[in-house]
Amino acid sequence: MRDSWRHFAAEFIGIFALVFVGGASIMAAQHSNNSNGLLVAAIAHGVILALMVTATMRISGHLNPAVTIGFLVTRRIEPVMAVIHIIAQLLGAVIAAYALKAIFPADVAAATRLGGQSIALDVTTGQAILCEFIATFLLMFVVFGTAVDPQAPKVGGFAIGLTVTADILAIGPLTGASMNPARSFGPAVVSGIFEAQSIYWVGPILGAIAAALLYDKLFLPRAPEMLEHGAVRPAAGGATDVQVPH
Numbered sequence: 001m002r003d004s005w006r007h008f009a010a011e012f013i014g015i016f017a018l019v020f021v022g023g024a025s026i027m028a029a030q031h032s033n034n035s036n037g038l039l040v041a042a043i044a045h046g047v048i049l050a051l052m053v054t055a056t057m058r059i060s061g062h063l064n065p066a067v068t069i070g071f072l073v074t075r076r077i078e079p080v081m082a083v084i085h086i087i088a089q090l091l092g093a094v095i096a097a098y099a100l101k102a103i104f105p106a107d108v109a110a111a112t113r114l115g116g117q118s119i120a121l122d123v124t125t126g127q128a129i130l131c132e133f134i135a136t137f138l139l140m141f142v143v144f145g146t147a148v149d150p151q152a153p154k155v156g157g158f159a160i161g162l163t164v165t166a167d168i169l170a171i172g173p174l175t176g177a178s179m180n181p182a183r184s185f186g187p188a189v190v191s192g193i194f195e196a197q198s199i200y201w202v203g204p205i206l207g208a209i210a211a212a213l214l215y216d217k218l219f220l221p222r223a224p225e226m227l228e229h230g231a232v233r234p235a236a237g238g239a240t241d242v243q244v245p246h
Contacts, residue, residue, distance in 0.1 A: 004081070004084055006059055007059060007060045007081060007084055007085060007088070008084055008085075008087070008088040009088075010056040010059040010060045010061070010088075011056070011060055011062060011063060011084075011085050011088035011089050011092065012088040012089075012091060012092040012095075013052070013056070013092065014052040014053070014055070014056045014060075014061070014063040014092070015063050015064075015088070015089045015092035015093050015096070015182050015183075015186075016092040016093070016095060016096045016099075017048055017051075017052045017096075018045070018048055018049055018052060018063060018093075018096075018180075018183060019092070019093045019096035019097060019100075019115070019182070019183055019186050019187070020096040020099055020100060021044055021045075021047075021048040022041065022044055022045040022048065022115060022183065023096065023097065023100045023112075023114055023115020023116070023187060024044075024100060024103075024104075024115065025040050025041045025043075025044030025045070025115075026040075026041050026112050026115040027100060027104045027108050027109070027112045027114070027115050028040075029041065030108050030111055030112050031104065031105070031108045038168070038169065038172050038173065039169070041168060041172065042164075042165045042166075042168035042169045042172065043165060045161075045164050045165065045168055046161040046162055046163075046164045046165030046166075046168070047161060047165075048161075049063065049157065049160060049161045049164050050156070050157040050158050050160060050161025050162070051157065051161070052157070053147075053156065053157025053160050053161070054156035054157040054158070057147060057156065057157060060085060061147065061157070062085055062089070063089065063180075064089065064179070064180040064181075064182065064183075064204075064208075065085075065086045065089050065090070065180070065181045065182050065204075065205070066136055066140070066179070066180060066181060066204035066205045066207070066208035067139075067140060067143060067208055068082050068085045068086055068089070069082070069086075069205055069208060069209060070140050070143075070208035070209055070211065070212035071212065073209050073212060073213065074212045074213060074216040076148070086182075089182040090182050090185055090186070092182070092186075093182040093183060093185055093186025093187075094185070094186045094189050094190060095186075096186055097114045097115075097116075097186040097187045097189065097190035097191070098190055100114050100115060100187075100190075101114055101190055101191075109191070110191075113187055113188075113191045113193050114186075114187035114190055114191045115187055116176070116184060116186075116187030116188055116191060116193070117175060117176025117177070117178045117183075117184050117196070117200065118176055118195065118196065119174070119175055119176075119195075119196045119199065120173060120174050120175070123174050123175065125196075125199060127174070128174065128175045128196065128199045128203070129199050129202055129203040129206075130203070131171045131174050131175045131177075131203070132171075132175055132177075132178060132179065132199060132200065132202075132203025132204050132207065133203045133204075133206050133207040133210075134171075134207065135167040135170070135171055135177055135179050135204075135207065136179045136180075136203065136204040136205075136206075136207030136208050136211070137207035137208070137210055137211040138163055138166075138167060138211070139160070139163050139164060139167065139179050139207075139208075139211075140207065140208040140210075140211035140212055140215075141211040141214070141215055142159050142160055142163045143160055143211075144211065144212060144215035144216070144219070144220075145159075145215065145219070146159045146160065147160070148215070148220075149215075149219065149220060150221070151221065164177075164179065167179060175196075175199070178200045178204065179204050179207075180200075180204060181200055181201045181204055181205065183200075184197065184200035185197065185200075
């Protein structure tokens with residue numbers, strides 16, 4: 001039970017920080033008429049996610065329902081614990097949105113939907129889902145490549161945060177680059193605007209599942225390399241000889 005509460009608290013605090021800092025960066029840019037709002041939002045989301053993933057990864061470090069579901073389908077988390085993670089993520093996101101509503105002027109909150117995402121008018125539903133699918137696929141691939149793989153470089157959440165920054169710069173003007181159902185859900189609940197919520201669930205969840213399964217099946221080491229991947233050493237006469245493992 002204590003372990004469940006530890007996971008719940010870590011996920012709650014981590015997603016609260018992401019939604020609060022990410023949303024505040026969008027709202028502050030609107031409040032100050034900052035023309036570099038996209039860059040500000042991308043950096044703010046990337047930095048806070050890198051910090052919070054690093055701070056919580058010893059316990060959980062998901063901070064995203066799509067990531068949790070990706071771990072679930074690859075059997076890296078128990079179903080009950082996955083539910084606990086997702087409840088914490090959604091609750092943390094909602095509380096963060098309420099905090100933003102309490103801090104910023106009402107006109108800024110309304111104009112930015114409390115830092116929530118929206119779909120550009122010239123982007124179709126299918127295009128928006130594809131954008132979120134690809135962005136979250138890249139995010140989940142990096143999660144596995146830096147935090148799951150036992151041979152991964154020990155960089156904490158740095159690479160994960162950079163991926164979010166890059167994704168926001170790439171598709172932010174199209175969909176807001178959510179990559180995280182909770183990140184979109186919290187502001188939607190508090191603002192009362194649920195436009196495109198299905199996109200922010202379907203795209204990220206499918207993208208995370210695809211990346212998790214691909215990395216798990218194709219890249220994670222489970223057995224010795226194939227024969228043609230054996231060590232190579234010089235042989236007599238200057239030729240090379242492939243050493244075949246026995």
